Amino acid sequence: MPDLEAIVTEIADAMRARPDRGAVASYIPELARVDAGQFGLVVIDRAGQVAAGGDADIPFSIQSISKVFTLTLALGMVGDRLWRKVGREPSGSPFNSIVQLEREQGIPRNPFINAGAIAVTDVILSGHQPREALGEILRFMQFLAQDSGIAIDETVAASEKRTGFRNAALANYMRSFGVLENPVDYTLGVYFHHCAIAMTCRQLATAGLYLAYSGQHPLAGHSVISAERARRINAIMLTCGHYDGSGEFAYRVGLPGKSGVGGGILAVAPGRASICVWSPGLDAAGNSHLGRIALEMLVKRTGWSIFGV
Amino acid sequence: MPDLEAIVTEIADAMRARPDRGAVASYIPELARVDAGQFGLVVIDRAGQVAAGGDADIPFSIQSISKVFTLTLALGMVGDRLWRKVGREPSGSPFNSIVQLEREQGIPRNPFINAGAIAVTDVILSGHQPREALGEILRFMQFLAQDSGIAIDETVAASEKRTGFRNAALANYMRSFGVLENPVDYTLGVYFHHCAIAMTCRQLATAGLYLAYSGQHPLAGHSVISAERARRINAIMLTCGHYDGSGEFAYRVGLPGKSGVGGGILAVAPGRASICVWSPGLDAAGNSHLGRIALEMLVKRTGWSIFGV
Amino acid sequence: MPDLEAIVTEIADAMRARPDRGAVASYIPELARVDAGQFGLVVIDRAGQVAAGGDADIPFSIQSISKVFTLTLALGMVGDRLWRKVGREPSGSPFNSIVQLEREQGIPRNPFINAGAIAVTDVILSGHQPREALGEILRFMQFLAQDSGIAIDETVAASEKRTGFRNAALANYMRSFGVLENPVDYTLGVYFHHCAIAMTCRQLATAGLYLAYSGQHPLAGHSVISAERARRINAIMLTCGHYDGSGEFAYRVGLPGKSGVGGGILAVAPGRASICVWSPGLDAAGNSHLGRIALEMLVKRTGWSIFGV
C-alpha cells in the first residue's frame, strides 16, 4: 500500500499551484458563481482509512455524479428491464445531444448522458409522487455517505429548472416515443433536484465505496448490490462516465469514473479505494480540468490503473 | 490461479454444443466461405503456460485485430504525434461510418474503426513502398507470435480489394482533408493486406502477451513498449475495441479486447493472461457471437474482470 | 381560359373512383377519425369565379396550411427581422426532425417545418397574451376567407396538446438557444390552436387569393401584402411547402403549395387562380395522396405550371 496521505497532500499542493483551471460551468447561473480556485481530493479504502487533501469538506453540487446512484437505485427496482429504456454504449456525442435520440427511436445511448439519466429518473418515479421519489434518492445518498445531513441545494435546483430548456426538449422528445411514462414536469423536477444535491469530497468518496468493493459497503456494513452489478456499473462508468471525453479519461487515468459539471469526479479503483476529486473549472468536454489531472497523478503514484501496472 | 486447462476445455465443449452461432461475415466473399461451426480458445500466461481448447491451431483471417498491432507499430514510429491524425474516443457509430468524419474534419474518432486504422496504416507507410511497410508489419507479427511462418492470405487480400469500395471512400475522404498523405491506393493496399494476415488462436494469444504484461513480452524476452503505452492501448481496446458493441463487451466481459470480422477476439487480462478466442459467426455489431459468450464465461470462472472481483 | 367547371368535375369524379387513398394521419387521435373517402377541390380566379367539385364545403383541419398565413402575419409585424429566427432553405428532413436544429444552433431551416412555424408563432405572440395572439390569427383568416364563421376545433387543439410531445421538444430546444422568447407553453398553445382551425376548400381557396394576385385580395378589395412579398412567400411554398416531398411536388405539379396533415393542400397559380384540394389520406411524406394527384391533373389540363407550358 502506497503512503496515501503523502500522495494526496502532494497532489493537492501541486494542483493549488497550477494556473490552468478550466472554465466554471456557466449555463446554470448558480454554478457560475463558484470560486474556481478550490480543489479537494479524498481517497477512502475498505477499512475506512481516509486520505484527504485540500477542500475536502466543502460541499459542491454533485450534478451528473448523481447519475451513478440513480442508476444503482433503478437497477435495484426493476433489474435488467431498465435496459429496455436506455442503452449501454458510449454516445460519441456531447452530453446533451438530441441527434442520437432521433436516430435511435428515443432510446438514449447510456444512463450517463442527460437523456439517459432522465429516463432512469422516470423509472424511479414510476407510480410515485415526485416528492416521494426524491426522498428515496436522498435517503439512499445519506445512507451510502453515512451522513444524514446531506441535502438538496434548492437554489441550484430552481436555477436548473429555470434554464433547463434543453433537458425539457430531451424529456419531451423521449416522451413522444413512449420512453418516458410519467408527466414530463414530474420527471424533470426530480431530475433537476437530484442533480442539485450538495456533497463534499469526503461524503462522495464514502458513498462510492460499494462500487470499489464488489457491491459491499464496508462502512454501512452490508451489501448494496451484487458483485456482478458493481462490476457492470463500473464498466459503464469507464466507457460512458465522461461524456465525449470518456475515451480520454480511460486513456489517461485508467479508472472507472463519473464526472459532474459542478467539477466533481467520483472514481473507483476496484479492490483498492473509492476516490472523489473536486475542482470547479471544466475542460472542453465538460469534465473537471484539474480533477482529471489529479487523478492521473494519483494513478501514476499508486499503480492503480485497471489496465495494468 | 484457477485450473485454466479445465475451464478452457469446459468452455470449448459448451460452445460446441450451442446451436446459436451468429452469421459469418458476408461482405468479403472469401470470408463468407468459412465454416461457422468452428471454435477455438487459447489462454497464455507469463510463463508461457498454454491452455488451449477447440480449434486452437486453425488459422483464420485476423482482420481488425491487426489494428492493435499497427497501432503499436505506428506509436513506436511517431509517438504521440500519431494523435494529430486520429482520436481516442468511442465513435458511437458502426465500424465503417463516414458521417463522423464529415463532422470532425476528416479525423477519425479512434484507431480501431476502419477510418482510424487506415490513417494509422498511412503513418506506417510514410516514406516507404507498400511492400516494405507490409514487410515490416508482417515481421512484427511473426516476432510477437514467435512464429516466422505467419503469412498473408493473398486470396482474402485480393477479395477485400475488389470489394473494398467503402474503405476506398473513407480513405479518399480523409485524403481530401489532408489526413492521409500517401497515394490512396498504396495505403489501402497495405491496409487490405495486413487485415488479411492469417493466424491461429495460439499465435494471436502469444502475440498479445506484451499488452498483458506491461509492455514486456515474456517469451520474446524483451520490452516491446513502455508500461504506460501498454496500459493506454488496453484502455483504447476497452472503450473502442468492439465498434458499436464496445460498451456491451465492457459490460459483459470486462476485459480490454479487439475483435475482427473473421470471428477472432484478442483479449487481455492485465497481469494475468493473454487470450484469443475464435468463432466465425458474428452478432449484429460485427463481433464474434460465441467469442464474446466464451469470454464472459472465462471471466466469470477466473474472476479476471478489470472492474472488480 | 380553360373550362374550369368541367375540369374540376372531371377530376373530382376521377378521384372518387380511385381505390388508393393513402393513410389518414394517426398521430393526432382526432384526425385519425376522419373518413378517408372524402375529396374536395375548389378553384377561384381573380373575378371570384368559383369552380367547385366534391366535398368543397366540408370543413377540415387546416393544420400546417395555417403556416402560410402565420408567416404572412409575422412578416407584416416584424418584416425581414423575422429571418433572424428562421431560415428559407428546404430542410432535407422530415417535418418534425430535431437533428437540423442541433447542427444549426436552434434556427429552423424554414417557416414551414414544425420548428420554423413554432418560431413564427412565437414572433406573433410577442408581448401579447395567447388569447389575443390567437384572436388576431383567427380574424386574419376570417378576413382573408371572407367568412366570419371560421373557428378553431377545440377538440382537435386539445388532442394535439395532449400528444404534442415532439413539438414540445422542438420548442424547448429552440428556447434553449434563445430563438423562442415567450413561455414555451404559451407559444405551443397558440401553435396547436391555429393548426386546429377548421376550414372548407372554398374558404381556403378564397383565403389564398392574395398570393395568386401579387398581394392583392380581389374579393376583400384591398392589398394584403406587397407584390414582392407575395412572390417570396410563393417561392418558399415551392421549395419548402411539402416537407421532404417538396421536390416531388415541384416536379409533378409545378405550383407553389402548402400541405397539411389534415389532407388539405393550398396551391397558387400566379395570375391565374387560387386552388384548394382536400383528401385526408396521406402519402409517405405526410402530404395528401389524392390531393397531389388531383393537382397534377389540374395543371396538365390547364397548362398552369410555373415551369413552362
Add this chain to the structure above:
Amino acid sequence: MPDLEAIVTEIADAMRARPDRGAVASYIPELARVDAGQFGLVVIDRAGQVAAGGDADIPFSIQSISKVFTLTLALGMVGDRLWRKVGREPSGSPFNSIVQLEREQGIPRNPFINAGAIAVTDVILSGHQPREALGEILRFMQFLAQDSGIAIDETVAASEKRTGFRNAALANYMRSFGVLENPVDYTLGVYFHHCAIAMTCRQLATAGLYLAYSGQHPLAGHSVISAERARRINAIMLTCGHYDGSGEFAYRVGLPGKSGVGGGILAVAPGRASICVWSPGLDAAGNSHLGRIALEMLVKRTGWSIFGV
C-alpha cells in the same frame, strides 16, 4: 417586352462598379487563378435576339452547370429509370456532403449535388468507354450551343482529378451500395472532364434555350426533349440548382437556375428567355455572388419571376 439591351447594359455597369465580389473557388487550383473582376451577362429569346453585357464572350469553366445537360442526356437514354439511382429532393446539405448518402443507402438526393451528378454520369457511361461517353456529352453541348468550337479545358480537368479526393470518396461510397456500376475511375474521369468544359455566357445561354421553350430549341430548329420533361428539369433546377442556397435563390430571383463554382449561372425564364450570367467570386454557399445579384435585378426590371408579377 422590356428593353433588354438597356437593362442588360445597366446591370453589367452596376456590377462592374461593385466592390463586393465574393471569393473565387480555391479548391481547384486552376480555378483559383481566374480574375475575380470579370462579369458577363447574356439574355436570348425565342427569336434568337441577344442582349449581351460585359464579358459575354470570355470562356469560363462551366463546372456544375454541365449537370443540367448530363441530366438531360441521361433522361434521354434511360428515361424515368434514372430515378432509381438518384432522388429529386433538395438535400439540405452542402454540395459535397456524404452524410446524406449514408442515411439513404447510397442514393444521392438529387442530380445537382456532386454525388447525384456522378451517378448520372455513371448512367451515361454505361457500356461505353470514357472517351466515347465524353465525346457524346461534348457533341451534345456543341449542338445545343450551336458552336462546334466548344472544348474541354484539359488543364482544369487534370487539376480536378489531382485534387478530387472528396468526389472519389462519394463515388466509391455509392459504388459500395451498387449505385455506380462502372469502374470508379472511368466514371470520375468523365465527370471531371464534363465539369471542365469551357463556354462563354453567349454559348451557355444558347444551350439553355430548350428549357425556356418547352423542350424546343428555336435556333437548332427541332425538339430536344418533351415539354413535360423541360418543365420537370426546370422544377429540379428551382428546388436544387444552387446547393444549400437553392431556397435563397428562389426567394430572391424566382427563376429556375443552375450555378457552377466557376462562377456561372444558367437561368431560365419559361416562355421568355434563356439567361447566362458569370462572375467568378462566390458566396458562402458556393454560388456566384454578383451573378445572383445581377439576376435579381434582371427579374425586377423584367417582371419575369415565375412566382408572380
